[in-house]
Amino acid sequence: DRRTLRLPDDHPTLKLLAKAKWQLTRRGFGPWPRIYRPASPTTGRQCVQLAVLPWGALDARAWGEHTAELPAPELAALLTTYATRVLTPRGSTAVSGLELMTALRPPTRAARNPETNLWESAPVPGSLSRAVDPAPPEAPDEHPVVAALHPRSHQRTPDQVLDEEAYDWIRDPQLLTDAECTRTHAVGIDVNMAFAAAANRLLVGIGPAVHTPAPRFDPKMPGCWLADLSSLELDPRLPSPFTPSGLPPTGPAWYATPTLAYAQELGHPVHPTEAWLRPDHGPYLDAWYTRLRDAYVATMADLGVTSGLSETEFLTAMAELQEHPDPVLKPVLSAIKSTVKGGIGKLRERPQGAGYRPGEPWPALERPTWRPDIRAAVISTARVNMHRKMLRLAAVGLHPIAVLSDCAVYLSDGPGPLDFLPRTPEGKPLPGGFRLGVSPGMVKHEGTQSLLWAVEMLDQGLNPARHIKGHDAAADGE
Template sequence: MAFAAAANRLLVGTGPAVHTDGPRFDPKLPGCWLADLSAEAAALDPRLPSPFTPNGLPPTGPAWYATPTLAYAQELGLTVRPTEAWLRPEHGPYLDAWYTRLRDAYMATMAELGVHTSLTDSAFLQAMAEYKNNSDHPLPQTAVLSAIKSTVKGGIGKLRERPQGAGYRPGESWPALERPTWRPDIRAAVISTARVNMHRKMQKLATAADLHPIAVLSDCAVYLSDGPSPLDFLPRTPEGKPLPGGFRLGVSPGMVKHEGTQPLLWAVQLLDERHNPARHIKGHDAAADGE
C-alpha cells in the first residue's frame, strides 16, 4: 500500500505533454525532466541508497526524472538545472478518487481482521501477528484484502503495460499503446513519490538517531536491532512518541508494519553471498512472490 499512499494528492497530467528546452524546474508541474545530478549526488550519505536510481546506486550522468524526484533533490540541497523536459501544463490530483476508494476498502477490511487505527504500537504488532498466524485458515476478508492489493499493484502496472505474447518483435506496436490508460508518466510519478517517501524516512532516522539500514528493497528496509521487535530500535521522542518524519507503525497507507526478524548471522551470510536481506526478511523471496 506504499504505492497507493504515493498516489494520494499526487499531481499528474490531465492534458497533452509539451516539450520544452532549457526549462526552469517547477516542483508543482508534472512531467519528465532531463537533468544531471551525478556530481552533487555523489556527496550524499553513502550508507543510504540513492533516491535517484531504481537500483540505489548513485547516478552516473544525465537522466530523465519525474517531478517528485527532482523536487526531493532540491529538498536535499542539490542544484537542479534541467536541460529539457516533457511537461503537463494541464494537471490535477487525478488519482485521488481511486486512492480514496481503495484506502477505505483496505482500512475497513483490516478492521474486520482486528487491525484498527486506534491501536497502540504494541497492540498493532500483536494484532498483525494474530492475523498472520491465522493464514493457514484464511477468513473471507483475506481474499478481499488480496484483491485490494492486487488492484493497487495491477492498476499502477497497467499504466505501462509491456508487450504480451511470444510473437512480439522489438519495434512493433502493441495494443496497450492505444488505450487511454497508457500513461507511463503517471506510473513514473507514483513510483518516484513512493521512493522519495521511503528515502525521506530513512534519512530522518539517519540524521536524528544515527540509524542506517543494512538492506533496502522497494518499500522494505532492514535495520539492526537489539531485539526481535521494531519497538526495540525505532527511535522515540522524549515524550515517548514516534520520531516525526520517520517510520511509524500502523495500518494506514504510508505507515509501516513488521515484515520479519532474522538472526544477525543470517543477514551476514546473505550479504557475503551478495544477496539482498530485504528480499528474504520474511523467510521467503518477496520479489518472486510478487511483492
C-alpha cells in the first residue's frame, strides 16, 4: 500500500513470516515493523525490529538529510549507537520518546496475590498505568470532553482552555532604545535540550484530575488553575511569562502550576477561582531526562564538545561541529534532540486522517501516555526558565528583541555571545543568567545577523529568532 506504506494482510511476505512462526504487532508491516515469536520455556521471547529505509523509516527532519542513503555499515553503527544510548528505535523519534518513558517507568509489574498466592499484573506506583481523561481546559478542541461542553464552531477563550505553548514573541520596534540602535549585530543564543531540562525534577500528575472550586494555590500541586494575572505590570521590553505570544494576559485564564508558581515568585498575589488538580503525582520524567541527558552529553563528547571546555573553547568546538565529517554521530545527535521534542509533543497527539470527525475519540487516547497535562507542565516550565534568565539580564540593562521557543536574540556590539553576555566584576558569568556550555539548560550560539537585518524583520512583524541561523529554526527539530 503506497499510501500508508504498509504491506496488506495477504502479502506473500507476511505469509512466509507466518509459516516461519513469526508474528507482527498490531501496527503491521510498515516503515518500522516488529516481528516476534511468543515466549517459550526453551527459547524465551524472540523479537526482531526492522527499519524499512525506502519507506522513510529515518525521517530526514529527525535524523538529518541523506542519512537513509548511508552505506549499510554506517547505518548499522548509527542505529546501534542510538539503541545503546537511548533505546531500540520502534518508529519515529517521537514514538521512541514515548516508548522510552514507558520502558523506564513500566505501567505494571508482577505481584503475588496474597489471597490466591498467584502472580498477577499490578500497577507500578509512580507510573502511568491507565489512560485518564483530561480536564476540560487541558483537552484539545477535537476531544470528546470539549465536544460535550461546546458546539463545534465554538472558539474557546482563555478562561476555557489551557494555552501553555512555547514562546513566539518579538519586541515592538518602537521600544528599541537609542543605545540599542548603535549596536552592530543581532546574536541568537539557544538553550540546549530545553524541554529535557524542564522535565528534570518536575512534579507531574500521575492519576486523574480532581475538580476543585476556590482552591488555595499550592506550587507543588500539579494541575491547571483559573486565575487573573492581568494586573501584574511587566517591562514591555520583555515577553510576558504567562502567554506564548509574550503579550500580557487581559483577564482570567487557565495556567499550569509552574506558570502560576512563577507569578507568585514575581510577587503577584495568586488567588485562583477554580482548578483541576492531581493529588496523585510524582517526578515521572526524571529517569527519562537522565537517560536522554546522558545520551546527548556522551554524543557531544564524541564529537569533541565536552563539559570541561572554557567558554571560548566551547564556542570554537561548536563552530567546528558544523563541519564535522562524522556520518554516524551527527545523525544520532539530531535524533536524540528530536526524541526529546517529539516525545513531549506526542503526549498530546491529535487525531490524524481525513476520515476523522471532531468529537470522536481517536486511537492515541487509549494510551496511558496520552497526557496533555504533562506536556503543558513541561512547556510551562521551559518558558518560565527562559523568562527567569531574561529577567536576570534585564536587571543589568539587556533586553531581547525576539524569542522563539528556546532561542533568544539580543543586540550586541560584536558577532558572538561573549560580546554581550554580562559578567560579574570577577569576570564570571552573571549568576542566574544564560551560561555557555554543553549541558541541558545551558546555551550555545545559534547564529548572528546584522542590526539592520534584525530591525527590518521586526518592522515586517517577523521573528528574527526564527531566521537567525539563516533558515527556519523551527525545522531543526530542537
